[in-house]
Amino acid sequence: MTSLVPRAPYTDAELRQLYPDGLELQLVQVLMRHGERTPVSARFQNAGLQPWWPYCSSARQMRAAVLASTSTTADHAFDTLEWKRRVETFGDNDEPVVARGLGGQLDDVCDMGSLTDLGRQSTYKLGLRLRQHYVDRLGFLPPTISSADFLYLRSTPVPRALESLHQTFSALYPPSAREAGPDGKFPAPTILTRVPGDETLYPNDGNCRRFAALSRAFAQRAADRWNKTPDMEYLQKVYGKWMPPDTKVAVDSRPRLSGIMDTVNATLAHGPETKLPREFYDDKAQAIMEAISVEEWFAGYKESREYRMLGMGGLLGDIVGRMVGSVEQQTGRDGAHTLLKPTGQEDHSGRIRFGLSGCHDTTLAGVLASLGAYDTGRWPPFTSHLAIELFRESKIPAPLQEPAKGGWWASVFGAAGAPANIGRRPTTELTAGEKSKLDGYYVRIRYNDEPVTVPACRLPGNHLEADESFCTLAAFKSVVDKFTPTNWKQQCRMNRDRPALPTGEPEWAGH
Known part of the structure; x- marks a missing residue:
């Protein structure tokens, strides 16, 4: 997982x-x-999780190609600029501050979704x-x-x-x-x-409007299927107290259920300094989250030819x-x-x-x-x-x-x-x-x-x-x-007036 x-x-x-x-x-x-990477966004700081993780020592050793001459000839000369990166964020009263790791580190701090040293x-x-x-x-x-x-x-x-x-x-x-x-x-x-705009090496819902509509429809179907089930009630018991006020755990909650899983997985992979409270790693809760998230994100490929075509075709x-x-x-x-x-x-x-x-x-x-x-x-x-x-x-x-x-x-x-x-x-x-x-x-x-x-x-x-x-x-x-x-x-621009979910029998993949 x-x-x-x-x-x-x-x-x-x-x-x-x-x-x-x-x-x-x-x-x-x-x-x-x-x-392995850091979470793609900061979550569960109320559970003591540090938003900035000091697991990216590559940030001390950044290199960039810089033009070393103002010559207009085709053969430009390049040098290597060595630099280190620090992450700036909001402080009190929105004043800019440099992000720090749990131990006060200024260097080695990862951006959100960054490949870590372990990765x-x-x-x-x-x-x-x-x-x-x-x-x-x-x-x-x-x-x-x-x-x-x-x-x-x-x-x-x-x-x-x-x-x-x-x-x-x-x-x-x-x-x-x-x-x-x-x-x-x-x-x-x-x-x-x-x-x-040309990327097909991942499901490109950001640049394919029809695929975005399809993925939203299958995500909503998963929410309708799972949000009022005993399994979701169990997840609420495990994670509910850490959710934002007046928010229950759900497929389409904020954070989404898949977002909760993302943070749990990222923390599981790394050290004790970036671990959540023990209940986050409840085996039954993790299995339920995984099963629901797999359905939400990937059932469309199994059941819809159009989904397959626009997502992975x-x-x-x-x-x-x-x-x-x-x-x-x-x-x-x-x-x-x-x-x-x-x-x-x-x-x-x-x-x-x-x-x-x-x-x-x-x-x-x-x-x-x-x-x-x-x-x-x-x-x-x-x-x-x-x-x-x-x-x-x-x-x-x-x-x-x-x-x-x-x-x-x-x-x-x-x-x-x-x-x-x-x-x-x-x-x-x-x-x-x-x-x-x-x-x-x-x-x-x-x-x-x-x-x-x-x-x-x-x-x-x-x-x-x-x-x-x-x-x-x-x-x-x-x-x-x-x-x-x-x-x-x-x-990607076609079929906007057509239903996003198959109206008849599923169009099963692999045949």
Whole structure:
């Protein structure tokens, strides 16, 4: 419910079962929740909880790139400005004061929702586990690199997600595993980000009006279902005395029930100086909060195709597009074109082999729920991750590394008269020849190192023999196609006069 306790490394026998003979890894895409953080807003100060937490030693070691010259030439010279951050807040009579930790600390003080030192440690350890798995055990990734061009690195614009990505990459490929170039430096890795209006790496209710309406409707449904139940009465007994005057614990109270859970989880993860009174950690109360919050936030993905499309459809469409691009040799649609990197360099730099995206709990649960594979009923702990792995049958040749005829531009955008790439085209519109390109490829998802299964992949012919967690790429793509948006921004503005909740039978995910 709070910090992730990683499972033990796979035994040799487990590894052989997870990566059977006859299949070879071709592409891995990892979505990772950021590490431990402070609460996103100050709550329960009346219970003695300090609003400002002194767990961010990185605030003493901030660095910024500053222009070192007024030259107007293209080759600007930059220096590094080292600085430390302190947080200013309201004091008496609204006079500004510097925020202090419980022990009076001025430095190391975290902002709201900041990645803490513990969060940096846990995401670094995730990088170590990824390195052990994909480099040391499987040999899928090279032990040392001269560039990061074979990696697709992306983060949401939220600082804790980007910083978690930094930590994980630093352990996946530490300085000792990075070879310097001719200039004596390792080439800076490219990390992709988007402006908030384009972001699909989390459920973007702030920039998608229709999705905001849908999420409000499902949240209200949860409130109507749960607010007057014995379970909520129990939560009132546990937390009621700490609520604001004339406020009862409810799904839609202030703070919301999910906000109470957020603060409880954040305090559970950290030290005794930022703990709440003992009753906040009542096991029964935590289980009730978690079950209700999971329904409030994620039931929409399971029951509504439109919810899936606007919330996670763009992200999953991108993920499937990169997998199909990896299969369609020389299209560049595996993500290399996004980085503007040509194919045909050294074996591990031409094609994208590994993706790592810094994101959030709502991303991971949203993806799983959209695929009908979110069956735990548990909120994703800090530093949870999804590994979406693409396999090919060994009899299929590995992707070529030579540039396509016509050069890189043609390899990315297609030569004149060549058919368009099939990654984003619905399976129902593909020709028999195009569908055949997907034969012999499989997709497997591991959530916190445990395989999960998409319902449609259990059907005969949709999975590897004797293992339903290995979904055929064709079947997996067919599931995602059904809720991949064709124009996300436009579809975010549509259907405003339609009911937000499904009026008939639920449109179940994963089929």
